[in-house]
Amino acid sequence: xxxxxxxxxxxxxxxxxxxxxxxxxxxxxxxxxxxxxxxxxxxxxxxxxxxxxxxxxxxxxxxxxxxxxxxxxxxxxxxxxxxxxxxxxxxxxxxxxxxxxxxxxxxxxxxxxxxxxxxxxxxxxxxxxxxxxxxxxxxxxxxxxxxxxxxxxxxxxxxxxxxxxxxxxxxxxxxxxxxxxxxxxxxxxxxxxxxxxxxxxxxxxxxxxxxxxxxxxxxxxxxxxxxxxxxxxxxxxxxxxxxxxxxxxxxxxxxxxxxxxxxxxxxxxxxxxxxxxxxxxxxxxxxxxxxxxxxxxxxxxxxxxxxxxxxxxxxxxxxxxxxxxxxxxxxxxxxxxxxxxxxxxxxxxxxxxxxxxxxxxxxxxxxxxxxxxxxxxxxxxxxxxxxxxxxxxxxxxxxxxxxxxxxxxxxxxxxxxxxxxxxxxxxxxxxxxxxxxxxxxxxxxxxxxxxxxxxxxxxxxxxxxxxxxxxxxxxxxxxxxxxxxxxxxxxxxxxxxxxxxxxxxxxxxxxxxxxxxxxxxxxxxxxxxxxxxxxxxxxxxxxxxxxxxxxxxxxxxxxxxxxxxxxxxxxxxxxxxxxxxxxxxxxxxxxxxxxxxxxxxxxxxxxxxxxxxxxx
Amino acid sequence: xxxxxxxxxxxxxxxxxxxxxxxxxxxxxxxxxxxxxxxxxxxxxxxxxxxxxxxxxxxxxxxxxxxxxxxxxxxxxxxxxxx
Numbered sequence: 001x002x003x004x005x006x007x008x009x010x011x012x013x014x015x016x017x018x019x020x021x022x023x024x025x026x027x028x029x030x031x032x033x034x035x036x037x038x039x040x041x042x043x044x045x046x047x048x049x050x051x052x053x054x055x056x057x058x059x060x061x062x063x064x065x066x067x068x069x070x071x072x073x074x075x076x077x078x079x080x081x082x083x084x085x086x087x088x089x090x091x092x093x094x095x096x097x098x099x100x101x102x103x104x105x106x107x108x109x110x111x112x113x114x115x116x117x118x119x120x121x122x123x124x125x126x127x128x129x130x131x132x133x134x135x136x137x138x139x140x141x142x143x144x145x146x147x148x149x150x151x152x153x154x155x156x157x158x159x160x161x162x163x164x165x166x167x168x169x170x171x172x173x174x175x176x177x178x179x180x181x182x183x184x185x186x187x188x189x190x191x192x193x194x195x196x197x198x199x200x201x202x203x204x205x206x207x208x209x210x211x212x213x214x215x216x217x218x219x220x221x222x223x224x225x226x227x228x229x230x231x232x233x234x235x236x237x238x239x240x241x242x243x244x245x246x247x248x249x250x251x252x253x254x255x256x257x258x259x260x261x262x263x264x265x266x267x268x269x270x271x272x273x274x275x276x277x278x279x280x281x282x283x284x285x286x287x288x289x290x291x292x293x294x295x296x297x298x299x300x301x302x303x304x305x306x307x308x309x310x311x312x313x314x315x316x317x318x319x320x321x322x323x324x325x326x327x328x329x330x331x332x333x334x335x336x337x338x339x340x341x342x343x344x345x346x347x348x349x350x351x352x353x354x355x356x357x358x359x360x361x362x363x364x365x366x367x368x369x370x371x372x373x374x375x376x377x378x379x380x381x382x383x384x385x386x387x388x389x390x391x392x393x394x395x396x397x398x399x400x401x402x403x404x405x406x407x408x409x410x411x412x413x414x415x416x417x418x419x420x421x422x423x424x425x426x427x428x429x430x431x432x433x434x435x436x437x438x439x440x441x442x443x444x445x446x447x448x449x450x451x452x453x454x455x456x457x458x459x460x461x462x463x464x465x466x467x468x469x470x471x472x473x474x475x476x477x478x479x480x481x482x483x484x485x486x487x488x489x490x491x492x493x494x495x496x497x498x499x500x501x502x503x504x505x506x507x508x509x510x511x512x513x514x515x516x517x518x519x520x521x522x523x524x525x526x527x528x529x530x531x532x533x534x535x536x537x538x539x540x541x542x543x544x545x546x547x548x549x550x551x552x553x554x555x556x557x558x559x560x561x562x563x564x565x566x567x568x569x570x571x572x573x574x575x576x577x578x579x580x581x582x583x584x585x586x587x588x589x590x591x592x593x594x595x596x597x598x599x600x601x602x603x604x605x606x607x608x609x610x611x612x613x614x615x616x
Numbered sequence: 617x618x619x620x621x622x623x624x625x626x627x628x629x630x631x632x633x634x635x636x637x638x639x640x641x642x643x644x645x646x647x648x649x650x651x652x653x654x655x656x657x658x659x660x661x662x663x664x665x666x667x668x669x670x671x672x673x674x675x676x677x678x679x680x681x682x683x684x685x686x687x688x689x690x691x692x693x694x695x696x697x698x699x
Contacts (some may be wrong), residue, residue, distance in 0.1 A: 232665070232695035241625050243698030248624050248638070252691050253671045270637050275624060330698045469699055476666065476697050481673065515697040579671040 002064035002211055002529035003027060004107050008128055010121060012195050013054060013113030017121070017128035022107050028532050029615060034090050035506035035546040037061035037079035037108055041088070042549060044110075047557035051083035051187075052194040054114035060101065060160070060200065061109075063508025064530050067102030067208040067296075070221045071228055072510035074099045074296025078183040080191045084171045084364070084419055085438040085462040087554045091174065091188045092466070092505055093160075094295030094303075095181030097202060100158035104204030111197060120148070120161070120199035125206055133198035140164055140357050140407075141176045142320075148201050161199035162189040163359030168409025170417035172364035172440075180326025180356040181295065186439060186461050189359050217528035224513075224521045225299050231516035233478070238302040238512065239292050243330035244274035246443075250334075253475055253484065254578020255448030257334070257441060259341045259393050260370040261434045261567075264445045264575045268343025272333050276345055277304070283311040288345055290324045300512060304328060306349050314350035314400050326356050331465070334443035335366025340373060340399050347396035351403040358407035364419055367440035369402050371420035371432050372412075380427040387411040431568050437462035437559065446566065446585040447575040449474050451482070451490040453585035454594060457564045458494065460550035466511060468497035478515055485579065487586050491594035499543035506546065545614040548598075548606050552616065561604035564591060618643055619684055621653060622691040627664065630657045650679045650690055664692040 005022045023040075030036040037059040049055040058080040065073045076098030082089035101109070104125050111121075118133040136144050141163040148159050158178065166173030166189040173189035174182045183189075211217045228234040237245060250256045251269035258266040270276060277289040286307065293303035306327025308315050315321040328336075328349055336348045355362040369391075375381045376391035383390060387405075389412060391398050405413025415423055420433040420440055434441050439462025446453030451470035459467040470493050474484035482489060500519060504511050507526055519536035527534040554563075565571075570585045595602060599610030606616070622639040623631050631640055644653070654664055667674045668691045669684065684690065 233697045237625065237694060237696040238698075241696065245625050245693075245696045246698035248622075248691075249666065249693060249696065252622070252668055252689075253673075275628060275638055465699060471699070472697065475673075476695075477673075478697065481675070483673075512697075512699060 002068060002208070003032065004102065004105050004210070006106055008106050008109045008123070010109060010111045010128070010130070011113050012111060012115040012119065012130070012197060015115070015130055017130065029542065030546060031064060031503070031506040031526070031530070031542060032107065033061045033063035033066070033075065033077045033506045033508060034079065034092070034502060035542060037077065038088060038090065038546060038549055038553070040110065041079055041081070042553045045081065047081065047553050049081060051081040051086065051191060054195070056081050056191055058111045058188065058191050058195065059108055062098050062102045062107055063506055065525060066508030067099035068211065068217070068508070068529060069297065070509060070525050071225045071297060071299040072295065072513050073508050074298065075508050075510055076101060077505065078175050078188040080188055081557070082186040082188070082461065083190050084187040086557055087437050087462060087559055088460055088550045089186035089188050090461060090505070091183035091185045093175070093177055093181050093183040094298070094510060095178035096296045097158045097160045097177040097200075098508070099296040100202045100204045102204065102208050103206055104202055105206050109200070111195060114194070115196040118196045118198050120197070120201060122152070122201050124203045136198045137167065138164065141359050142179060142357050144199055145179055148199060152201065154203055157201050157203050159199055159201045161359070162193045163357065164408050165358045165360040165406055165417065166190050166193035168414070168417065170360050170406060170409065171419050172361040174359050174361055176356060176359045182356070182359070184361045185363065185464065211529050212531055213528050217525065220524040220528045224517060224525055227521055228299050228513060228516050234300045234513065234516040238300050238515070241274040242292065242302050242304045244277060244304065244328060244333055246330045247273035247333060248275065249475065250444060253448055254575060254580045255445040255484070256338050257434070257443060257445045258338045260339060260374045260432065261441070261445060261569055262374070263577070264448055264580060265577050266338035266341070269338060271343040272337040272345050272348055277306065277328070281309050283309050288349060289327060295510070298510065302512060308349050308353070309346045312346040312350070314347060321350060321353055325353050328352050331443050332362035332366070335363045336399060339366050339370040341393035342396050342399050344396040347400050351400055354403040354407050360406060363442055364440040365403065365406060365416070367434055368416050368420040368423060369399055371424050371434065372416060373398070374432050375424065375427050375429060378429070380429055385412065434567050434569070435463055436566060437563050439463050444471055445575070446570055447583050448578060448580035449484045450487050450585060450590070451484070451493055453566055453570065453587050454490055454494045454590045455497070457566055457587055457591065458594060460547070460554055467501060468494045469501070469511070470494060470497055472515065479518065485583060487589040491590050491597055494594065495597055498547050499540050501543070502546040503539040503543035506542070541614070545616065548610065548614050548616055551606060555605065564604060617647065617684070617686040619653070619687065620689045621657070622689065623657070623659065624691065624693050625696055626694050627659060627692055630659045632657070647682045648684050649682050650674055650684065653684065653690055654692065659692065663694050665695040666693040667691070
């Protein structure tokens, strides 16, 4: 069964930790992690609740394959209502906390209410205890991790926590686990901090058993690992170069959002790329990249471990940043680099370290700095506003100083911490916020990759690439090549990606496996582990059910079809260079048909027939 | 004719010594095909999975066509992905 069939309910108001059985009827429909936790959240909270009030809940959820021998089976997700968007939030992370939770005997943890004082949850197998975190409040992620390991004298303790940015109300703060893995998007860490919950520390020694058919599971997982190893992307490309290899690809195809998405190609792309991370530095002869890294059970190992040039201005007299730590991945490198016009690889690495150290999303942060730079350029804000920072495009100093301020909730950092939507509204230029539903864009300009426009506009958690990564097809040719500059067939493509991704995100596996795996590879692993007859078709139907459940949550929260749109810049201002020169995103050609094939009304509401068919 | 060849990721090893920023400018006779240019640097066709001319994708069936023009930028990658 792979599920432990047990969840832990933590009432922070009352200070209680109560085990309860997993709802297996829901598990049969939503499997685990993203899907199942969304079902719990939708059933248990009023979607209109203030995301930062005690009425919101926060769920940490594993999938049935989390902690098993399946490749990449270390994933967990944090599900809550987002304070950044007002929509559903589901943020997925790797590392080792998910498998540890499962090995302690829990499928998920539901946090409700608000503790009167800062606490952390200590969970050792069946022992669950809320402990005082007053001495941890005001500490960074790195300090918290160190102090908890020391306090419990257990080097194998796995810790997920929030940093100072979350405590100070940054609306895009994440939950960081294992020092530098992040449930990073949509402000899930902000919700955690609003509950006075500083950390979750877990030690599990029970292993993960109860696999339905162990022989079949062994066979299915071994076969699937062979597929990953034999695929040139997952077997060679991602381990060697990481996601950062996309920097030059996306720049060449003219879909690199640059300087707050005014342009689609960045002249400094190669200087902040995966290739640049391999070039030895003049100062010490070493490259930025130290090694790759893997999360629990992963046979891909796309993670980056980096160092900063010891002579770089950012780390002068700061020994805490001189060692190796979580390095740049593509989304962070783009947001901190191309979108701000900064091509200083070490400055980006430093800003990325700060994002990890104090737990905030580098995508939303970088894009908000980019919006501030445009506000500064047009004179809507000045050095008086920024506390003396010359917020110019291309300024590494402005970027790194901004990161330091957001980390601690100081000065102009308090305004940057609210995201670009609120920042640009405050200074009278809301059109300069490159967001959907209040969440900042990832690294693909939808003028050059048309399907990504529909992906962003319809994403249930606001602008996001991980809800439907049509870049795979439109640019990389996986599973089949489609033309990025046309809208033909894109509604079908987006829907297929959205549904399949929701299924993968509910299994405990990493979505990066889908560069090699299809549901034909994933379903046999799930089916061997779990009761229920999990065919690829059933997985896909479940993905569609999850997508519609998230949609329903958002509509009940007050969002409408009017929120399924893009910033005017992307709909009105044509790309100036590259293959997409002269093109805008033609969302209007895709959205009506998308609603139709989703089984939604022209107003974007799931019809009664759709609700019934999906057993919502 | 003059064109720019860019080889990225693990294909960079096929660039001659001294190439900077993953690229080299070439002077070539006629209008060579993308594959003909790659052949000059012994890049196996199978490894040049993603092939762009001026940022536009070149399908495998068109990679032997003598299509390159003055000033074109030919860029190639092995199978890569990210996210």
